[in-house]
Amino acid sequence: EAGVTQFPSHSVIEKGQTVTLRCDPISGHDNLYWYRRVMGKEIKFLLHFVKESKQDESGMPNNRFLAERTGGTYSTLKVQPAELEDSGVYFCASSQDSTIVSYEQYFGPGTRLTVT
Amino acid sequence: LAKTTQPISMDSYEGQEVNITCSHNNIATNDYITWYQQFPSQGPRFIIQGYKTKVTNEVASLFIPADRKSSTLSLPRVSLSDTAVYYCLVGDVSGNTPLVFGKGTRLSVIA
Numbered sequence: 001e002a003g004v005t006q007f008p009s010h011s012v013i014e015k016g017q018t019v020t021l022r023c024d025p026i027s028g029h030d031n032l033y034w035y036r037r038v039m040g041k042e043i044k045f046l047l048h049f050v051k052e053s054k055q056d057e058s059g060m061p062n063n064r065f066l067a068e069r070t071g072g073t074y075s076t077l078k079v080q081p082a083e084l085e086d087s088g089v090y091f092c093a094s095s096q097d098s099t100i101v102s103y104e105q106y107f108g109p110g111t112r113l114t115v116t
Numbered sequence: 117l118a119k120t121t122q123p124i125s126m127d128s129y130e131g132q133e134v135n136i137t138c139s140h141n142n143i144a145t146n147d148y149i150t151w152y153q154q155f156p157s158q159g160p161r162f163i164i165q166g167y168k169t170k171v172t173n174e175v176a177s178l179f180i181p182a183d184r185k186s187s188t189l190s191l192p193r194v195s196l197s198d199t200a201v202y203y204c205l206v207g208d209v210s211g212n213t214p215l216v217f218g219k220g221t222r223l224s225v226i227a
Contacts, residue, residue, distance in 0.1 A: 004159070031212045033214055033215075035214075035215070035217075042217045042218060042219055042220075043160070043215075043217040044217075045214040045215065045216070048212070048214055050212070055212075056214065059214070091159045091160075093159065093215075095212060097212060104150075104162040104165070105162065105215060106162075107158075107159025107160050107161065108159050109157065109158050109159055110157075110158070110159055
C-alpha cells in the first residue's frame with residue numbers, strides 16, 4: 001500500500017512569489033490534514049479536510065494560504081504571495097474515518113519550503 | 117487539550133533499554149496517550165497508543181499508571197536506527213481531531 005506522498009520535496013522561491021504544494025493521501029482515507037513546522041518551533045496544525053470539505057481550518061495563519069481538496073482525493077496548499085516567515089516544512093497526513101478509537105495519522109515526508 | 121512535558125533530549129548506548137517519561141497532569145477522562153516517532157527528513161510515525169495500564173506492540177511498550185498523569189514509553193534494546201525525536205501526545209481521539217505536538221524528546225543512540 002502506497003503511503004502519503006507530497007510534492008515537491010523541496011521548493012525555494014523568492015518573497016512575493018506563489019507556490020503550490022501537493023499531497024496525495026493514502027487511498028480510501030477520508031481525513032486529510034496539513035501541518036507545518038517553522039524553524040525552531042513545534043509542528044502546528046493548519047487544517048483538516050473530511051473528503052472535499054474543510055472540517056477545521058483554525059490553524060491557517062492568514063488569507064495568503066489556500067487549501068483545496070477537489071473530489072476528495074489529493075489536496076493542494078497554495079501560498080500567495082509567499083513571505084519569509086512562511087519558510088518551514090509542510091507535512092500532510094491522512095487517516096481513515098473509523099469507529100475505532102485511534103490517534104493514528106499517516107504522515108508524508110513533508111515539503112521543505114524556503115522563501116528568500 | 118492536555119499539555120505534555122517530556123525531556124528535551126536523551127542519550128543511550130546501543131542495546132540498552134530506553135524509557136522516556138511524559139507528564140500530563142491535566143489529562144481528561146476521554147483523553148488517550150499516543151506516541152509518535154520522527155526520523156530526520158521524514159514525517160512523524162505513529163508508534164503506540166494507550167488509555168491505561170500497559171500496552172505493548174512490536175516496537176515499544178507504553179506504561180500508564182492508575183492516575184494517568186504520566187506515561188512512559190519504553191524502547192527495548194535500542195539500536196542506532198532508533199535515533200529520532202519522540203513525541204508524546206494527549207487528546208480525545210474521537211472525531212478525527214488534529215494532533216497537537218510538543219517539542220518532543222530527541223533520542224540519540226550511540227554505538
